Amino acid sequence: xxxxxxxxxxxxxxxxxxxxxxxxxxxxxGADVQATSxxxxxxxxxxxxxxxxxxxxxxxxxxxxxLFDPIPLAVxxxxxxxxxxxxxxxxxxxxxxxxxxxxxxxxxxxxxLTNPTAVPVGELAVLTGGKATVIPEKTGVYKxxxxxxxxxxxxxxxxxxxxxxxxxxxxxxxxxGTTPTVPPTP
Numbered sequence: 268x269x270x271x272x273x274x275x276x277x278x279x280x281x282x283x284x285x286x287x288x289x290x291x292x293x294x295x296x297g298a299d300v301q302a303t304s305x306x307x308x309x310x311x312x313x314x315x316x317x318x319x320x321x322x323x324x325x326x327x328x329x330x331x332x333x334l335f336d337p338i339p340l341a342v343x344x345x346x347x348x349x350x351x352x353x354x355x356x357x358x359x360x361x362x363x364x365x366x367x368x369x370x371x372x373x374x375x376x377x378x379x380l381t382n383p384t385a386v387p388v389g390e391l392a393v394l395t396g397g398k399a400t401v402i403p404e405k406t407g408v409y410k411x412x413x414x415x416x417x418x419x420x421x422x423x424x425x426x427x428x429x430x431x432x433x434x435x436x437x438x439x440x441x442x443x444g445t446t447p448t449v450p451p452t453p
Contacts, residue, residue, distance in 0.1 A: 301327035304413050305347070306434035312426045319431060321347035324363065324413040326437035334406055334444035340365065342377040342397030344416060354386040358421035361394055364414040370407035370442070374414065375399045394418075403442040411438045 303325040311317045327341040342363050361380035367373045377397035386392045403409060413434045418426040 298330045299327050300330050300438060301325055301341075302435075302437045304434040304437040306413070307431045308416075308428040309431050310426055310428040312424055320428075322416075322428065323347065324416075324434070324437060326365065326411050326413065328411060328438040328440045330440065332403060332440050332442050334403060334442055336403075338401040338403060338409065338440050338442075340375070340377060340397075340399040340401065340411060340438070342380065342399065344380055344394040344397065345391055348391075349389045350386055350392045351388065353388050354382055354392050355421055356383060356385045357381050358385075359392060359394060359418050361397070361416055361418040363397055363399075363416040365399055366412045366414050367401055367409055368412065369409040369439075370405035371403065371409070373401075375401055380418075401440075403440075406442050406444065409440045409442060410436045411440075412436050 303323050305321060305323045307319050307321050309317050309319055323345045325343040325345075328338060332338045342365070344361060344363060359380075359382050363377040363380065365375050365377055367375060377399040380394040380397040382392050382394055383396070401409065401411075413430070415427070415429045417428070420426070
């Protein structure tokens with residue numbers, strides 16, 4: 268074998284090894300995907316009776332993740348109808364329960380939702396900044412579906428909402444990789 272054959276052979280083996288490693292291990296900079304789930308919710312704000320309203324919930328998640336690496340979820344909550352009152356900046360704070368299905372089933376809670384700017388009467392009060400994390404313990408496709416949510420207002424009222432019908436899946440992540448001998452400690 269001459270020097271040229273060795274270099275080409277070494278380059279080919281290196282390229283194959285690099286390609287194989289990229290298939291098994293996806294770095295944290297994977298492309299994010301998002302979708303919006305629109306559903307009718309039954310909402311209660313004591314002492315008032317329950318009422319129905321439509322809400323849009325968007326979840327952003329990475330397209331791919333490695334086994335045992337945290338899957339970050341970003342959540343945005345938006346009512347279908349405009350607000351009848353003026354809302355001060357950060358006047359509404361909320362949490363959203365997210366059902367995780369696929370290789371594992373559980374519920375995680377997105378916290379930190381708020382309206383970062385004041386919302387005038389007649390505008391939509393979009394709540395942003397919601398964050399949740401899922402640590403996958405099995406490979407496969409994880410699906411994220413909005414469930415109930417709770418909003419606390421600057422007037423010390425609480426709006427608790429549960430879906431009347433099954434909301435659609437709002438995001439999904441494919442988890443790949445091999446199972447390590449000992450999972451990392453949290």
